[in-house]
Amino acid sequence: MDFTLPDHILKIKYETREWVENVLNPLSAPLEEEERIPEELVAELKKGRFFGLTIPKEYGGQGWSVVEWFTVLEEIAKAYATVRLIAHCMNGLFWRPLQQYGTEEQRRKYLPKLATGEIWAANTLTEPEAGTGKDINSKTTRDGDDYLINGRKWLISTFPDQTKLLYSFAATEEGITSFLIDLPTEGITFVPMEKMMGCVGPRHYNVIYKDCRVPASSILGEKGKGLDVAFGMLHLSRVSIAFGCIGLAQKMFDLAVAYAKKRSTFGKLLVQRQAIQNNVAQMATEIQAARMLAYEAAWRFDQGQDIVTNAAMAKMFAEQVVTRVSEMALRMHGGVGYTKAYPLERHFRDCRSFHFEEGTEEIQKLLIARKFLK
Template sequence: MVYEPSEEKRLILSNIEEFAKRKIEPISKKVDEEDHIPEELYMEMKDHGLMSLLIPEVYGGLGLDTITYSKVLEIMGRYSGGIALSLEAHNSLGLNHVFLFGNDEMRRMVIDYTLKNARPVAWALTEQTSGTDAKNMNTTYKKDGGKYIINGSKIFITHGVSARYIVIMAKGERGISAFLLDGESPGLERNKLHGKMGVRGSDTAEIILRDVEVPEENIIGNEGEGFRQAMKILEGGRIAIAAIALGLAQASLDYSIDYAKQRKAFGNTISQFEGIQFYLADIATNIQASRLLIEHAAELYDRGLPARKEISMAKYFASQVAMDASRMAIQIHGGYGYFRDFGIERYLRDSKLMEIGEGTNEVQKMIIAKELLK
């Protein structure tokens, strides 16, 4: 299969590429250094449809299919891993959970708020003692008349401080359920975590819940459906993480090619040396393989076909390629690649999260093996 976007989607991707080049590239270094994405950029991204990429047009979104959505995140990954991750966490996880499993009233409330205020929706699953092992979470809920009472804590939550709405998973008598939580609820404490290695920009937080009351109409779906919902959301999220990794790898390759054509040593540009050429050939081949894995997984996902194995393959492989490509880029740039001013080392720091987020690569290999051995 060769991805051939329609003329409408081609125009969308072209406009987003132009926006990223004009608005994101000039501030990407500052976003990384200050670990902050300006609020005005979120407003501009909202105006370009980037805050509602998967939401159907009838609700005011772009209504992209998963393949085209992955192309958007690949573009963003080339210019800023931090901003790309912010968009992924909002579109793939928080907002998408509400849209796929919430009722129509909930959907419209959250989508309308997002389109008006350009504030991301957070998604809270991970805890200090249960990341991949989500069924063993300690955050609990209980029904109390016309409301639910939630107690517990979550960790490493993207937009956990800035979000007005948070999708949160908690365990009760009927299993794990998902709730839409107002970020201004009494009893909710949100603490920003500092010192991220990479993908800097969006806030990452610890969330503590002490007898937080949630109206019964804010349960997403039915009681006990939260785990199944979360696993579905994570499948789409893994495709998105793979796409960001692909963008990071492509940027590393592009910078390396440009530098190798200019840098001279021993009377020749280093692009003439076989060792450098082999670096570039290996990474370019693996980038193309990543792209095809992502497109195949996205197509299966959009068609509603079984895709767990293919999604995990795409995420596992693309994230490894991003790490390899960024290491190669630093090696080719030599001492310049090691210093922040040149901007190359950021791709290595950003790429590392791609091997961790939305399920570590070890988990992806477990999924692949399980599917193979069925």
């Protein structure tokens, strides 16, 4: 395995790091304070360094490999969590199903606009009574050449002013089927959910379908094979989440080290204390170990290899690492780290969302064990 990155990708990585610190973070303040995405931030995201990086060139993207993309995502993950979520979704989750399952007409309709950020997409799979599996309750009825969708989704990451495409999943006679829905469309209501602990920005939503009419031509993939579309997103997406964990863990590590270098207690800098040095060594080692697991999974994907187990390992371990690093970083800050005076407080809350994105730790363990016990 060779994780060597070309010079132009390293250059973009360092440029992205500076962009995050000097441009993105200052523009992102209203995300948490006002729960909105400011127009100037949206304009900045559409300048060419954010959308379409992995979409094939034939559809207007830049055609990066996932190893190249994830090294940049790690830098974006050091910014506001909402922006990381957008980057994760638009460069990973929401174009690949179109590439794999869509007709050429569907690809030509949506991929170029996703590549420029002209349209954003959202995935409406999770339901309050059924989770995200084959027991989802949303239903369709046939009405001529159309389908009427009825059901309720929740915990949906969507941005009302920007999201113009929905992936929807509902039961047809053949089984769970995936639909592409253009917004705005009658029969869909968005109801904001309660404010979250972390990843604070525009709210997550309940998405309520009530006799939402969609044409049969909007079906993505085969009828009854919608869960293939839904779950096909998950394995690479788990690697993406792993890199999100790694980026945020690295950010909290950097903040903790910088604080320990200037904070004195009883006439001695924190970095001179062995307990602090032990924490630093532990955090640095675990972050690097998580990074290598994630890079291996990304590399295997680029080589066309199966990554189910590697992706689960990368996601599980990186999630554990970011949680442990956040705890050690908070303790190194002391009581002041528990206040909003330092950015660590926000990162500490944000990283808890990784427990649930693309499957819990228990789900990852199930997938890993299945590999070795079959």
